[in-house]
Amino acid sequence: MNHMGNATAKAELGRSTWKLFHTMMSRYPEQPSDDERVALAQFIHLLSRLYPCGECAEHFQTLLQKFPPQTSSRIAASQWACAIHNKVNERLGKPIFDCSDIEAKYPCGCELE
């Protein structure tokens, strides 16, 4: 794969991952159990270890040390996720995203379940 192809694949992977990431947060329980809190913290930690782009994973792990995942509620988790994505945006010279009403921006299409 040529350089452009790699860059496109990396960006596609990023967009897809962020989509899942924010949509998960928008459906995370408003009042999570201890078990659910542990599950989210572990998911984020494992994602930072297993994310296929090595440079991204390394940087993400450093960010997580500085800004530990917030798992106490849906609002806390989705605001934290928006803020950490903004940290990545900042590093890549991308615009800062408005985190107000973030949950409404990531519907999962599963409201009736």
Ligand code: FAD
């Ligand atoms: P993306 O950043 O992919 O965002 C997709 C869409 O989400 C945007 O169009 C916007 O509608 C919305 N959005 C933007 N900011 C926010 C926010 N703060 N909260 C909620 N929604 C938002 N790429 C690298 O080149 N180097 C890296 O080190 C790197 N690290 C990454 C680490 C992680 C954990 C992930 C998931 C991705 C990483 N990427 C990295 C990929 C990079 O973040 C982008 O996904 C990619 O460059 C495509 O950018 P984009 O402009 O399409 O928007």
